[in-house]
Amino acid sequence: MTLPGMPGGQYTADGLEHNPLGNPSSRAEDHSAQLEKRKRKLEQFEYGDHWASIEGSGETAVITWGSSCGPVREALALMAAEGIPTRLVAIRLLLPIQPERLASALKGVKRVLVVEQSHGAQFHLYLRAHYDLPGEVKSLAIPGPLMIRPDAVYHRLTHWEES
Amino acid sequence: MERAETSPSLKARDYKSGLKPVWCPGCGDFSVLQAVTKALAELALAPEDVALVSGIGCSSRLPAYLDVYGFHAVHGRALPVATGLKISRPELTVLAAGGDGDGFSIGGNHFMHACRRNVDMTYIVMDNQVYGMTKGQASPTTDPEWDKSKLTPDGTQISAYYPLVIALASGANFIARASSSDPNGAAKVIVDAIRHPGFSFVHMLSPCVTFRPEQRLWKKSVHPAPVAATKDPAVAARRLMTDDNFYLGTLYEGSRKPYQPELIASVDLPSELEAGFLL
Ligand SMILES: Cc1ncc(C[n+]2csc(CCOP(=O)(O)OP(=O)(O)O)c2C)c(N)n1
Ligand code: SF4
Numbered sequence: 001m002t003l004p005g006m007p008g009g010q011y012t013a014d015g016l017e018h019n020p021l022g023n024p025s026s027r028a029e030d031h032s033a034q035l036e037k038r039k040r041k042l043e044q045f046e047y048g049d050h051w052a053s054i055e056g057s058g059e060t061a062v063i064t065w066g067s068s069c070g071p072v073r074e075a076l077a078l079m080a081a082e083g084i085p086t087r088l089v090a091i092r093l094l095l096p097i098q099p100e101r102l103a104s105a106l107k108g109v110k111r112v113l114v115v116e117q118s119h120g121a122q123f124h125l126y127l128r129a130h131y132d133l134p135g136e137v138k139s140l141a142i143p144g145p146l147m148i149r150p151d152a153v154y155h156r157l158t159h160w161e162e163s
Numbered sequence: 164m165e166r167a168e169t170s171p172s173l174k175a176r177d178y179k180s181g182l183k184p185v186w187c188p189g190c191g192d193f194s195v196l197q198a199v200t201k202a203l204a205e206l207a208l209a210p211e212d213v214a215l216v217s218g219i220g221c222s223s224r225l226p227a228y229l230d231v232y233g234f235h236a237v238h239g240r241a242l243p244v245a246t247g248l249k250i251s252r253p254e255l256t257v258l259a260a261g262g263d264g265d266g267f268s269i270g271g272n273h274f275m276h277a278c279r280r281n282v283d284m285t286y287i288v289m290d291n292q293v294y295g296m297t298k299g300q301a302s303p304t305t306d307p308e309w310d311k312s313k314l315t316p317d318g319t320q321i322s323a324y325y326p327l328v329i330a331l332a333s334g335a336n337f338i339a340r341a342s343s344s345d346p347n348g349a350a351k352v353i354v355d356a357i358r359h360p361g362f363s364f365v366h367m368l369s370p371c372v373t374f375r376p377e378q379r380l381w382k383k384s385v386h387p388a389p390v391a392a393t394k395d396p397a398v399a400a401r402r403l404m405t406d407d408n409f410y411l412g413t414l415y416e417g418s419r420k421p422y423q424p425e426l427i428a429s430v431d432l433p434s435e436l437e438a439g440f441l442l
């Protein structure tokens with residue numbers, strides 16, 4: 001890559017579909033080739049441990065993401081205070097999917113609660129579409145605008161059979 | 164803007180990329196491309212020291228046709244990208260370009276604040292009073308009675324937007340109008356715009372022969388402004404009150420100090436830039 005000011009390196013960074021030289025192109029082959037290239041870039045990027053925050057241990061796990069992580073953490077602290085260890089898997093990277101990493105984060109888990117701030121349980125459905133989640137899986141989906149409260153998560157975990 | 168003018172041997176054609184434009188035959192934008200390359204040659208700017216940022220539209224396809232650093236950005240967002248580039252790389256000559264839809268509809272707020280911010284760059288808006296790329300809808304500069312779009316069968320019935328008036332009111336430091344029907348005159352205006360410190364706005368009349376074929380007659384309507392540019396915004400404002408939208412030439416040359424914040428960090432090598440993205 002060159003930066004402006006470097007002689008002979010002029011190119012146009014084009015938001016339109018382009019060929020490998022960066023020139024705009026509406027050819028189907030160029031489009032497919034660039035789609036593959038972008039996919040490869042995302043898939044081969046080394047995300048390291050940043051793909052998710054994994055905390056705690058136990059046979060019950062809560063999978064969540066984004067702003068729901070805070071209240072879930074508070075709920076898990078309540079659980080821990082009562083001597084019920086619970087795992088947190090707060091996913092930061094929604095795509096590309098990380099099947100091996102999630103499987104290893106959920107090793108030995110028998111119950112999974114998917115917590116999200118949404119009405120249609122989109123995150124839960126997304127996980128079910130892409131991953132084999134272990135054990136019994138339940139969903140806690142609460143739409144905004146009110147934040148998910150830690151006690152809602154705590155209640156669902158401690159009254160597992162009721163839901 | 165004081166950039167070494169270092170490439171005396173380059174001709175206008177040397178600033179073209181060689182890529183064939185996708186524009187309709189007869190589109191005014193061909194002549195604007197011509198005018199921009201003439202201006203760069205006249206200024207003898209090294210191609211690598213020029214950056215052209217555009218938005219989305221037929222007119223916004225300009226960067227790929229030039230052999231300078233180009234960025235074909237998001238609709239209406241040429242100015243924020245160009246602003247960021249100029250304040251982080253003040254030694255570059257930064258140009259922004261696009262259409263009336265890009266610059267005055269979706270990007271209208273950016274236009275106003277770019278004038279106000281007065282960063283040293285040149286913005287060329289190719290005005291054809293229509294959204295050419297999306298097949299002929301009314302834009303802010305369209306005459307309220309123009310009824311040729313199915314979206315506005317009775318015309319918009321909303322009075323048109325006057326780019327020069329907005330530019331002056333918002334604080335642009337250089338305001339001019341040029342026409343694609345006179346590429347030499349347009350090149351001269353662009354040269355003056357680039358040389359002038361601060362935010363320079365060039366209102367470029369550039370017909371869309373496909374969706375506004377009547378604009379082919381613009382070349383007969385344009386006429387040079389009978390008076391020289393003024394440095395007094397009050398005089399410029401009075402002149403705009405009698406502007407028929409076809410006066411060509413420079414209207415206003417202001418003396419406001421350009422906005423250029425102190426540089427805090429700089430990156431010299433692409434590898435340093437890339438390192439910033441690594442985890
Ligand atoms: C965010 C977004 N909204 C809408 C569009 C659709 N769109 C593409 S070009 C355009 C208008 C272009 O008009 P103008 O800037 O006058 O350029 P011209 O084609 O006339 O040169 C629009 C509305 C888009 N590409 N992106
Ligand atoms: S549609 Fe109009 S603006 Fe677009 S290339 Fe054709 S003539 Fe030019």
Ligand SMILES: [Mg+2]
Pocket residue numbers: 220262263264289290291292293294295302
């Ligand atoms: Mg237009």
